[in-house]
Amino acid sequence: MPDADWAEFSFDGIGTRWEVATPLPLAPALRSRLLERVEKFDAGWSRFRSDSLVGAMAHSPGRxxxxxxxxxxxxxxxxxxxLTGGAMTPLVGGSLERLGYGPAYTLQPSGPPMPAPRWEDVLDWDGTAISTRAPxxxxxxxxxxxxxxxxxxxxxxxxxxxxxxxxxxxxLLACGSRRVAVALEHPYNPAQAIGVxxxxxxxLCASAANRRSWGDGLHHVLDGTTGRPVRTAVATWALADTAMEADALATALFFVPGQVLRDAFNFSWLTVYSDGTADHSAEFEGTLFT
Structure with a gap:
């Protein structure tokens, strides 16, 4: 975590808790800009809001x-x-809603797992323009x-x-000269760490099957080709230059080994599997406890 003398600005956004830590408290105007950025992002991308762009896309195809x-x-x-053969896809929202993870948060499946539609069948994503041929x-x-x-x-x-x-x-994204010590959470016990x-x-971004899990073995990391939760990996960590890449790669590691992703991305990783084994890149900066 950051130094104890750093100031923290905490707030809620896109359904989760955020903290921004800085050596000195942020000016009120900058705090307001950060909150405005969060609201703008949510208004565009949230599938839990009927008034978002994504919400509109769920009802009406178009550009x-x-x-x-x-x-x-x-x-x-x-x-x-x-790279994942269609397993990782932005079209998995309907599959998540089928299993109960939708705006109503029923957490009760409404039917058997449903594969996501194929990208090439329904979606054109050209820069900032997204066109769909079906809801x-x-x-x-x-x-x-x-x-x-x-x-x-x-x-x-x-x-x-x-x-x-x-x-x-x-x-997490750390900018500047100070190092931040981060514990790597145990995938089966959030109160313990498997490394630092x-x-x-x-x-640094992580993904774990025990986060956003419900029902009988259901969790949020679904294979788009089947609509079913992934059962092999249970926790992943990815280090990259941007948090967007680290976040995405932490999910991609549930579907393919890190070596498959190395030709396309400059990152390091750690994957823990359900059988207790682990795999990591040679340059992964973390230290695992024995």
Missing amino acids: YSFPAEAAALGTLYRTLYG VVLDIGAAGKGLLVDLLAAELATAGEKDFLVDGSGD LDLRGRA
């Missing part, structure tokens, strides 16, 4: 203009869709929180902040 961050997000998703429930949860971390970091940098930590409920990592100048 929608999204904010500027859509261009990089679409390229990232299209690359990972190909679809877009879900960018695999990269969205990390993307918002980056957007908040950009606001801080524009305001002249040089040393800061943005923490979106565990999706010193974070500086990069982003």
